[in-house]
Structure formats: structure tokens, C-alpha cells
Amino acid sequence: MTLALSKQTLQTLIKMQCPDWQGRLFYFEQIDSTNQFLLDKSQSRLPLASIAFANVQTAGRGQHGRPWLTLSHHNLTFSIAYRFKSLIQVQGLSLTVGVILAQVLKELGAQNLGLKWPNDLYYDGRKLAGILCENKVHAKGQVYTVIGIGLNCYLPEELRAQIGQPVADLIDVLRSPIDRYSLFIDLAASLIKRLKVFTQAGFQAFKQEYSELDVLTTREVEREYLKKTHKALALGVNDQGAMLIKQDGNIIEILDNSPNSIKLIPKT
Secondary structure (H helix, E strand, O other): OOOOOOHHHHHHHHHHHOOOOOOOEEEEEEEOOHHHHHHOOOOOOOOOOOEEEEEEEOOOEOHHHOEOOOOOOOOEEEEEEEEEOOHHHHOOHHHHHHHHHHHHHHHOOOOOEEEEOOOEEEEOOEEEEEEEEEEEEOHHHOEEEEEEEEEOOOOOHHHHHHHOOOEOOHHHHHOOOOOHHHHHHHHHHHHHHHHHHHHHHOHHHHHHHHHHHEOOOOOEEEEEEOOEEEEEEEEEEOOOOOEEEEEOOEEEEEOOOOOEEEEEOOOO
């Protein structure tokens, strides 16, 4: 498929894989941010697992508000809205989404994939995709969550130079171009199905899969917290998706929504 599929066609193809899906699909040729669009609908009666897809994002963002640079019509950017009973139920969500994303790509033949806590998918040590989960807490503690995904399908050299860190695209991974509409359909369907499992069982149901992809465990890392940098040893994650590190002889638990930045120290 070389031409863009219509909203109706995409929605029909997703529903073929998920017959009980009742969510809405919002299709944009261009928008500032799919995450922001769905966040702005937090007070509406939006059906569960509604999705916003965009061919072009002009103000996409990543963790800590960093801009997400992407090439229009060549990369995959979309968001999905979900509701949870409490913030506790959301723990480990970004890690779970990373597992789901990696599994779909593995089914397409991808190898050498890894997950860097809490929200990055790597290929051969380079960033391939990012995940951004944003929450709005409503009355009685209920949480409206938007999960944003940015996946590099094609990155020209000039854009790679602008990003400022080692990055990869799906051509690097699969050695050939991929139809991003078909990939979007598969990812959306997998998220719809497996987020139901997460809602019922939490991150613990995905912990083993995550551990097999974890690129940080047993590695030396730098923890940046309150403008100070500390060296530590990564020890993996607990059943709630919190990262465990050993710093100055103490075991520290870091939640995925905490103001910490964890960087992998390259091997010498």
C-alpha cells in the first residue's frame, strides 16, 4: 500500500482484529500533538481505547517535555486513551506498552530489540521508539490516561544529526521499508487486546517479558535527580514497574513518573 488509507478503512481493519472494540478513531493529516488532542477530551464521554492517528505532528513531545522530531508521512505517531480506577493501577504502564510494541515488531522479524526504563524502545543500542504516558486525575481518584507512541520508520541522515543521540529506524531493523499503515493497524489491535490484560493483572503479567528486553539490568547507570548526578547499579524492576538501583550501598526504588533521569554508562 503506497497511498494513505482512509479513516474508515483503518477503523474497519482494526475492528477485524478486535471485533469488540468500541473506541473511536480520529485521523489527522496534520495536528500539533495527538496526545494533547486526547488529553483535551478527558472530560468527554470518549469510548475506551479511542485512538488519535496523525500523518504529521508539529509539536510532538517526549519525556520531560522534550520535542519529538519526526519526518512527515514517514514515521508513525499515534495516541490511545484509556481509563483506570486509580494511579496505582497505572504503575508500569509505559513498560507494558514497550513490551507490546517490541512483540509486534518481533513478529515482523525484528531482532536485537531492548527496552530502556521507563519509556524507550532500542535497536542495537539506538533509540527506535518512545512512549509517553500522561495522566489526568478526576473525581474519586479515577485516572484518564493518554499513551503516545512515536516510532521511527524512516530517518534521513540530516534528521538523525538534529536529534542529538544515537537513533535507529525500521529500515535499520528490518532491512527494507515497511507499510506504516499496516504496522499501525497491528500495533493498535495489539494494544487494545493486551491493555485489557494490564487492566486486570497489572504490570506483573508483563514483567517476565520486560525483564527479557531490559537493557539496564546489571549495568552501571547515571541517575540525575535534583540537578545532581550519581553513579548507580541497575537491578531491574519490581512487580509495579519501579526501577531498582543500588546507589552508595543503598537500594533505591524509582517510580516511572518520578523526576529522575537514568542514563546508561557506555561500556569501555
